[in-house]
Amino acid sequence: MSIRLELIVILILLVLNILSCTSQSKKDAADFFLKGNQALNQKNYAEAVRFYNEAIAKNADFSDAYLNKGISLLKMNKAEEAFDVLSEAIRIDPTLVQANLVRAETSLHLGRLREVRQDLQAIEKQYRDSTRYYLIKGDLLSAEGNSALAIPEYDKAVQLKSSNVEALVNRGAIYYNMHAYKQAKADFNAAVSISPLLPQALNNLGLIATKEKNWPLALAYFDKVLDADPSDPYSLNNKGYVLLQTGQAEKGKELISRSLEKLPENGYALRNLGMYYQLTGNIDLAVETYKKAIDLSEPVDMLYGLAGSAYWQQKNASEACRIWKQGIILKDSASIAEAAKNCK
Structure with a gap:
């Protein structure tokens, strides 16, 4: 009996020890x-x-x-x-x-x-009742190509939390792509009022100023981002584009090249580099660079119109018209105008 009692005591001690370790x-x-x-x-x-x-x-x-x-x-x-x-x-x-x-x-x-x-x-x-939930749902619908349906989801996110800068910026981006620049500007300004150095909002405000050809204001927005982060690839590229438009091609090319070092597959930066080559008379390099941008299969404003014009400068009318006709499908205004004028 004493042996059995001792065994029971030992077992109890083991259980207590395991419980103690677990705790x-x-x-x-x-x-x-x-x-x-x-x-x-x-x-x-x-x-x-x-x-x-x-x-x-x-x-x-x-x-x-x-x-x-x-x-x-x-x-x-x-x-x-x-x-x-x-x-x-x-x-x-x-x-x-x-x-x-x-x-x-x-x-x-x-x-x-x-x-x-x-x-x-x-x-x-x-x-x-979650602002984050509606933000993600809006992002999902946007990623699925249902931008119009995404806007009400962002609306709910902002209603639940007026300081939801991600919802403001993402809704503003949809308005921007819809060419509803007034609404886009309101959203980006609201985001900047909450987060003054928010790069996405500042960049987008710079893009709207660029659309309006308000070059000094555009540069001011891009410089705000670059003051905080000199390597921001989007502001480098966007500022480079403005410099191309204002007679400072070499400075513009330098910034665009720095942007491409950070993001080698940025269709907009490749388009801008192609513009630089076209502006400086290197049409072969312009065509090569535009082709790289087109191969990325991303929607890039003016890309097909510019690429077609470079082919036209090479006296390659058939390729120019082919590119412009592709641009027409993508509603590229320059392609529409050039194809109507030059292609049967």
């Missing part, structure tokens, strides 16, 4: 989680991921740690890793609807539009 592990996991949150709030994303990994090592079912790790990875532009981590958070706790929302945003970065829609549909009831 300590969860406490340690919580401590690492809080440290991760502090790093995340300080935008120290790599450090946050390290702490969340420690938390998960102590507690493999810590769904909130997976969620915040996924957020950190997304902030680090590691969308593929973020998607997998967020999927694990949802597997562990299917009620953690915030993970669905962040995974929807992650899928948007990856171009997985079907998965975005699935996650948004799964949490629609819980997020009917």
Whole structure:
């Protein structure tokens, strides 16, 4: 009997020891989680991921740690890793609807539009009062080519949070593409009033000033961005275009080339470089550069009209007309005018 009693006592002690270890592990996991949150709030994303990994090592079912790790990875532009981590958070706790929302945003970065829609549909009831939800839904519809349907979603996002600068900028971008410049300008100005150095809004205001041929104002907007970030590829390219238009071709080419070093496959920068070559009489290089821009298959204003005119300067009328006819399909105004004048 004494042997059996001793065995029972030993077993009880083992169970108590396991429970004690489990409790300590969860406490340690919580401590690492809080440290991760502090790093995340300080935008120290790599450090946050390290702490969340420690938390998960102590507690493999810590769904909130997976969620915040996924957020950190997304902030680090590691969308593929973020998607997998967020999927694990949802597997562990299917009620953690915030993970669905962040995974929807992650899928948007990856171009997985079907998965975005699935996650948004799964949490629609819980997020009917969420500005972030309507922002992502607007972004989804925009990515699907349903810009007109995206605007009401951005409207809801702004109604729920007037300082949602992403919704303001994204709605403004749709208005800009619709040539509704007054509404676009209002949205970009509203975004700048909230975040004065927001590069996307400043760049877009510069583009509107460029459309209006208000060159000094356009340069002022692009310079604001470049003062804060001298390597911003969009402002470098946009300022370069303005310089091309104002008789400063060499300075413009320098900025456009710097932009292409940062973003080699920017159709607008390639178009602008082609314009430089055309302006300076190097038609062969202009044609070559326009072809590179066309091969990207991105919508770029005036590209087909300019490319056709370069071919025309080469005395290659058949190719010029072919390019202009492609431009007509894309509603390129220069292509429409040139084809009507020069092509049968």
